Amino acid sequence: MQNVGKTYANGTVALHAINVEIGAGEFVYVVGPSGAGKSTFIKLMYREEKASLGEIFINGFHVHQLQEKDIPFLRRGIGVVFQDFKLLPRLTVFENVAFALEVIETDPQEIKSKVMEVLELVGLANKARNLPSQLSGGEQQRVAVARALVNRPSLVIADEPTGNLDPDTSDDIMNLFAEINQNGTTVVMATHNKEIVNSMKNRVIAFEGGHIVRDELKGEYGYAY
Amino acid sequence: MPINKQALGRHIREGTRSLFRNGWMTVASVSAVAITLLIVGVFLTFAFNVNHIVSSIENDVEVKAYLDVTVDRNTAKQHVEAELKKLDGVEQITFITKEEGLKNFKAKFGEKGDLLNSLEKDNFLPDSFVVKAETPQKTEELGQKIKTIKYVKKINTGGDTTKKLFAVTSLVRTVGLVFVIGLGFTAIFLISNTIKITIMARQNEIEIMKLVGATNNFIRWPFFVEGTLIGFVGALIPILIILVGYAYLQRYIQVQLSLYFLDLLPLYPLILQISLILIGIGLFIGVWGSLISVRRFLRI
Numbered sequence: 001m002q003n004v005g006k007t008y009a010n011g012t013v014a015l016h017a018i019n020v021e022i023g024a025g026e027f028v029y030v031v032g033p034s035g036a037g038k039s040t041f042i043k044l045m046y047r048e049e050k051a052s053l054g055e056i057f058i059n060g061f062h063v064h065q066l067q068e069k070d071i072p073f074l075r076r077g078i079g080v081v082f083q084d085f086k087l088l089p090r091l092t093v094f095e096n097v098a099f100a101l102e103v104i105e106t107d108p109q110e111i112k113s114k115v116m117e118v119l120e121l122v123g124l125a126n127k128a129r130n131l132p133s134q135l136s137g138g139e140q141q142r143v144a145v146a147r148a149l150v151n152r153p154s155l156v157i158a159d160e161p162t163g164n165l166d167p168d169t170s171d172d173i174m175n176l177f178a179e180i181n182q183n184g185t186t187v188v189m190a191t192h193n194k195e196i197v198n199s200m201k202n203r204v205i206a207f208e209g210g211h212i213v214r215d216e217l218k219g220e221y222g223y224a225y
Numbered sequence: 226m227p228i229n230k231q232a233l234g235r236h237i238r239e240g241t242r243s244l245f246r247n248g249w250m251t252v253a254s255v256s257a258v259a260i261t262l263l264i265v266g267v268f269l270t271f272a273f274n275v276n277h278i279v280s281s282i283e284n285d286v287e288v289k290a291y292l293d294v295t296v297d298r299n300t301a302k303q304h305v306e307a308e309l310k311k312l313d314g315v316e317q318i319t320f321i322t323k324e325e326g327l328k329n330f331k332a333k334f335g336e337k338g339d340l341l342n343s344l345e346k347d348n349f350l351p352d353s354f355v356v357k358a359e360t361p362q363k364t365e366e367l368g369q370k371i372k373t374i375k376y377v378k379k380i381n382t383g384g385d386t387t388k389k390l391f392a393v394t395s396l397v398r399t400v401g402l403v404f405v406i407g408l409g410f411t412a413i414f415l416i417s418n419t420i421k422i423t424i425m426a427r428q429n430e431i432e433i434m435k436l437v438g439a440t441n442n443f444i445r446w447p448f449f450v451e452g453t454l455i456g457f458v459g460a461l462i463p464i465l466i467i468l469v470g471y472a473y474l475q476r477y478i479q480v481q482l483s484l485y486f487l488d489l490l491p492l493y494p495l496i497l498q499i500s501l502i503l504i505g506i507g508l509f510i511g512v513w514g515s516l517i518s519v520r521r522f523l524r525i
Contacts, residue, residue, distance in 0.1 A: 046436075069441065076438035086433060099430075103439035105232050151437065 004054035004064075006040050014040040016210045017054060022188065024154065027181045029197050030190040031221055032207035038190045041207065042159050045188065046078050047071050059154055076104060079148030079156040083163035085140045087132040087147075093119070094128040097147045104151070114150055122146045122176060138169030145176060149185075156180060158189040162196065174200055197221040232443065240450025243423045250419040251455065257415045258459025258510055261408035262503045266467045268401040269499050275394045277490050288358070288368045291351040293378040298352055301376040308374045309356060314367060317357040323350040351378065409510060416455050416514025417521075420448050424522045431523065445523065448515050456511020460504045468496050 006015040015037045022028055030038050043049040044056060047063055056063040059077045066074060087096050094115055101111045119125045122142040132140050141161060148156055158177065162170035174196050181187045191197060197204060197220065204219030205212060244251050290309075292301045302320065309318050321329075327348055331339075344350075356371060358364045368382035424431070434444050475489055 072435075072438040072440045074438075075436065080436050086429065086436075088430060088433065099433065100437040102235065103434045103437060103443060105229060105443065108231065147433075147437070 004044065004051050004056055006037075006044060006049060007052045014210055015044075018210075018212050020205065020212065020215070022186065024186055025181070025184050027178070027187045027202040028189070029202055029204045029219070029221075030188060030207065031192075031197060031204060032213075036207035037210045038207050039159065042157055042188070042190050045155075045157055046075055046080055072104075076151055077153050077155065079145075079151065079153040081141070081144050081148045081156065081158040081161045083160035085132075085144040085164075087140055087143055089132055092129050092131055093124060093135070093143050096132065096143055097150050100147045100150050115146075118146045118150045121149070121179075136169070137165050138172055141165060141169075141173050142176065145173070145180075149180065153185065155186045155188065158187065158191075160190055160192065162191065162193050167195070170196060194221040232446075236446040236450050239447035240454060243426075243447070243451055244454055246426070247419055247422055250415075250422055254412070254415040254419045254455045254514075255459045255462070257408070257412040258456055258507055259462040261405060261412045261510070262460050262507055263463035263466060264401065264408065265405050265506060266463045266499055266503050268397065268405070269502060270467060270471060270495070271397065272394065273495060273498070274490055278488060279394075287382075288356040288364060288371055289381040290354045290356065290371050290374075290377045291379045291381075292353060293376045294349075294351045296376055302352060305354060305374055305376055309354060309371070312367065312370060314359045314363045315356055316359045317355075319355045319357075321353050321355060323348050323352050326350045326353060409506075412459070412510050413514045413517070416452050416511055417517040419455065420452055420515045420518035421522050423448060423451060424518060445519050448519050448523070449512060452511040452513075452515025452518075453508055454511070455514070456507040456509070457504065459511070460500075460507030464496070464500045464503055467499060468492075471496065 004015060004018050004020075007013050018037075018041075030041060032038050040049060044051055045058060045063070047066060051064045054064065058074065061070075061074045061077075063074060088099065091099060097115045097118060098111050101114060106114070116125060116128070119128055122145055124139060124142055124146065127135065127139065132143065135143070141164075145161075156177070161177070162173055165173060170193060177187055177189065178200065201218040203217050204214065204221070206214035206219075290305065292298075292305060306318070306320070309315065327344060327350055330350070356367065358367045364382050368380050371377060372380050431444060472492055475492065478489065
C-alpha cells in the first residue's frame with residue numbers, strides 16, 4: 001500500500017496516507033484501539049471499501065482502481081474470517097463450505113473433494129453433516145476458516161477471529177492459523193487479544209488515529225488498549 | 226450474461242424455492258399479473274373480433290336498394306335499373322327478387338331457417354338491387370344518389386354499422402389502455418416487493434456470496450428467475466380463462482342466441498396469438514419488477 005488514505009462519505013477520516021508492504025507468506029497482526037483504522041485497513045484489502053487516495057496492490061490486482069465487475073476475481077484469491085463466523089444456519093457444515101465453491105461455479109465433483117480436504121485440515125471431517133447450531137463456538141469458527149480456505153487463497157484476512165471465543169478455543173484457532181501460514185498462505189489478522197500477540201510472536205502493525213504508529217517484526221501487543 | 230448449465234440449474238432451483246417461501250406475496254404478485262393480463266386478453270379478443278367483423282363488412286360494402294312494394298314489381302325494376310345504369314362509379318348491379326331474398330335470409334339462420342317456411346306463401350320482403358361501387362370509399366356517396374331514385378324505398382350501405390363499431394372500439398381501447406397501464410404498474414410494484422422480501426431474507430447468503438467472489442450476475446440471476454416465473458404463471462392463468470371462456474362464448478352465441486351471422490374468429494389461431502402476447506407482456510412485467518428490486522436493494 002502506498003500513501004493509502006480513506007475518508008468516509010460522512011467526512012470521517014479513517015486512514016491518513018499510510019504505507020505498508022506485506023510480503024507473501026507473512027503473518028501480520030493488526031492492533032490498535034477501536035476506531036484506530038484497523039477495520040478500514042482490512043476492508044480496503046478485499047475492496048469492501050474503496051481507498052480515497054493512494055494505491056493498493058494485492059496478488060497483482062490494482063485494488064484501488066479495480067472496476068466493480070472485477071472485484072469478485074480479487075476476492076477469489078482472498079479468504080476472509082469474521083468474529084461472528086457468518087455461517088448459514090440452515091446449511092450443514094459441508095454445505096456451508098461447499099457454498100463458497102458453488103457460487104463461483106466450481107465443478108460439482110471438484111467441490112466434494114476440496115471441501116472434505118479442507119474439513120480434514122480444520123479437524124471437522126466427522127461433523128460434516130451437522131448444522132452450525134450443533135457445534136461449539138470454536139468449531140463454528142473452524143468451519144468459517146475452512147470456508148475461507150477452500151478456494152486455496154494466497155491471502156487470508158481475519159477480523160477479530162477469536163473475539164467471541166474463550167481462551168482455550170482461541171489458542172486452537174490460532175494454531176490453525178499458524179498451520180495455514182506455515183503452508184505458505186499470507187495471514188493478516190486484526191485482533192484485540194493481547195495474550196495471543198505476545199505469545200505467538202509475529203509482525204505487528206499498530207494503528208492509532210488513522211496512522212501507523214508502530215510496525216515491528218516479532219512485536220509485542222504494546223499498549224493496554 | 227454468459228452462464229453455464231450447472232449454474233442455470235441452481236438459479237432456477239433457488240428462484241423457484243423462494244416463490245414458495247414467499248407464500249402470500251407470491252400469490253399477490255401472480256394475481257396482480259393475472260388480473261392485468263386477463264383484462265388485456267379480453268380486450269385483445271374483443272378487438273381482434275371487431276377488426277375481423279369490420280374488415281369483412283368493409284370488403285363487401287355494397288348498396289342495397291329496396292324497392293317500393295306498393296307499386297308494380299316490373300315497373301319499379303325497369304325504372305330503377307335504367308337509372309342505376311346512368312350512375313358513375315358503379316361496378317356491378319345485381320337484381321335480387323323477393324324469393325331469392327327470402328332464401329338468403331333463411332340461409333343465415335342455418336338449420337333453424339325452416340321456421341321461416343310459412344313466409345313463402347306470404348312473402349313480405351321487397352325486391353332489391355345490390356350495387357357494388359368501384360371502390361369501398363365511394364359506397365356512401367353512391368348510396369345517397371341511389372336513395373333519390375324513384376321507387377327506391379330504402380337503402381342500406383352498411384356504413385353506419387361500420388362507424389358505430391369503430392366508435393365503440395376506440396372507446397373500449399382508450400378505457401382499456403388506462404386500466405391496463407394502471408394495473409400493469411401495480412403488478413410491477415408487487416413483483417418488485419416480492420423480490421425485495423427475497424433479497425432481505427437472503428441478506429446473509431448474499432453477503433457471503435460477495436465475500437467469496439461470486440460475480441454480480443451470478444448473485445442477480447435467481448431474482449430474475451423468480452420475477453420471470455411470477456410473470457409467466459401470471460400469464461398462464463388468464464390464457465386458460467380466455468381459452469375456456471371463448472370456446473363457451475362461441476357456442477353460446479351460435480347455439481343459444483342463434484346468431485349465425487355474427488362471425489367470430491375461430492378459436493385456434495386466435496388463442497395462440499393472444500397467448501404469445503400475454504406471455505410476452507407477463508415476462509416483461511416480471512423481469513422489469515425484479516430489475517427494480519435488484520437495482521435498489523441488492524447493493525452490488
